[in-house]
Amino acid sequence: MNAQQNPAQFRLGKPLVVAIDGPSGSGKSSISREVARRLRANYLDTGAMYRAVTIACMRAGIDLTDAVAVEAATRNADIELSTSPDAEWVLVGGEDVTQAIREPEVSSNVSAVATTLGARAELVRRQQQLIKDSGLRIVAEGRDITTVVAPTAEVRILLTASEEARLRRRGVQLGGSQSAAALREQVLTRDVKDSTVVNFQQAADGVVTVDSSDLDFEETVQAVLDVVFASTH
Numbered sequence: 460m461n462a463q464q465n466p467a468q469f470r471l472g473k474p475l476v477v478a479i480d481g482p483s484g485s486g487k488s489s490i491s492r493e494v495a496r497r498l499r500a501n502y503l504d505t506g507a508m509y510r511a512v513t514i515a516c517m518r519a520g521i522d523l524t525d526a527v528a529v530e531a532a533t534r535n536a537d538i539e540l541s542t543s544p545d546a547e548w549v550l551v552g553g554e555d556v557t558q559a560i561r562e563p564e565v566s567s568n569v570s571a572v573a574t575t576l577g578a579r580a581e582l583v584r585r586q587q588q589l590i591k592d593s594g595l596r597i598v599a600e601g602r603d604i605t606t607v608v609a610p611t612a613e614v615r616i617l618l619t620a621s622e623e624a625r626l627r628r629r630g631v632q633l634g635g636s637q638s639a640a641a642l643r644e645q646v647l648t649r650d651v652k653d654s655t656v657v658n659f660q661q662a663a664d665g666v667v668t669v670d671s672s673d674l675d676f677e678e679t680v681q682a683v684l685d686v687v688f689a690s691t692h
């Protein structure tokens with residue numbers, strides 16, 4: 460029996476931490492959110508936290524190349540975010556920044572925060588607390604969840620896709636409004652920068668790779684659920 464035949468056996472009501480990492484545009488957020496729904500689990504978008512700190516720094520006029528200032532701003536950042544897969548909201552200082560953190564300017568600047576090690580340490584600490592607060596029933600996704608944030612998760616997955624698939628999907632997601640060069644900057648160049656501090660291109664020991672290049676959305680959800688099933692039985 461696999462997950463498709465009987466999705467109801469996923470240790471319902473019991474702890475289940477599913478850690479998912481992968482490069483930009485591989486489908487981490489959308490696939491993880493749907494997997495969380497089907498597992499009746501919480502959902503944590505850790506990239507949204509890096510984006511929230513970035514917008515807080517930009518609004519405060521903080522020089523993003525100043526690691527000491529970025530680290531201090533991260534420690535002081537008042538961030539709240541939904542951990543329900545059915546409600547997407549992010550607040551910074553009580554203000555709703557759910558849409559603003561997705562703006563291209565934030566995408567261009569977020570790597571400066573993500574590559575500040577002191578900022579990472581603070582956000583990893585908060586993410587681990589959010590996972591505990593979820594009752595350890597959560598799908599958490601990002602770049603270092605399988606290796607740093609939740610290395611002992613019951614299920615650890617690297618979700619990948621070819622560059623071509625990732626660029627195509629992000630282009631469709633943005634409504635065809637971006638040039639090829641802008642898409643490469645937002646997807647591939649950002650990955651190169653982020654890769655300098657975390658490894659999300661190769662699976663660490665014990666991490667299962669799901670390559671979605673030739674899978675559609677539903678097939679990818681099922682492939683992830685199959686790994687969850689196989690890892691917990």
Ligand SMILES: Nc1ncnc2c1ncn2[C@@H]1O[C@H](COP(=O)(O)OP(=O)(O)OP(=O)(O)O)[C@@H](O)[C@H]1O
Pocket residue numbers: 481482483484485486487488489490506628629631632671674675676677679
């Ligand atoms: N297997 C798939 N087939 C087709 N489209 C997909 C698939 N997986 C994800 N998508 C679509 O690709 C787009 C990008 O996915 P998503 O935003 O989840 O990626 P991501 O890895 O979280 O990216 P980022 O790290 O840059 O935020 C979305 O529109 C999503 O619906």
Ligand SMILES: Nc1ccn([C@H]2C[C@H](O)[C@@H](COP(=O)(O)O)O2)c(=O)n1
Pocket residue numbers: 483505506507509510569570573600601602603604649653657
């Ligand atoms: N665990 C994480 C999550 C995200 N990041 C960085 C890398 C990205 O450039 C940025 C935004 O993430 P996205 O919303 O695109 O998934 O945050 C990270 O370093 N570690």
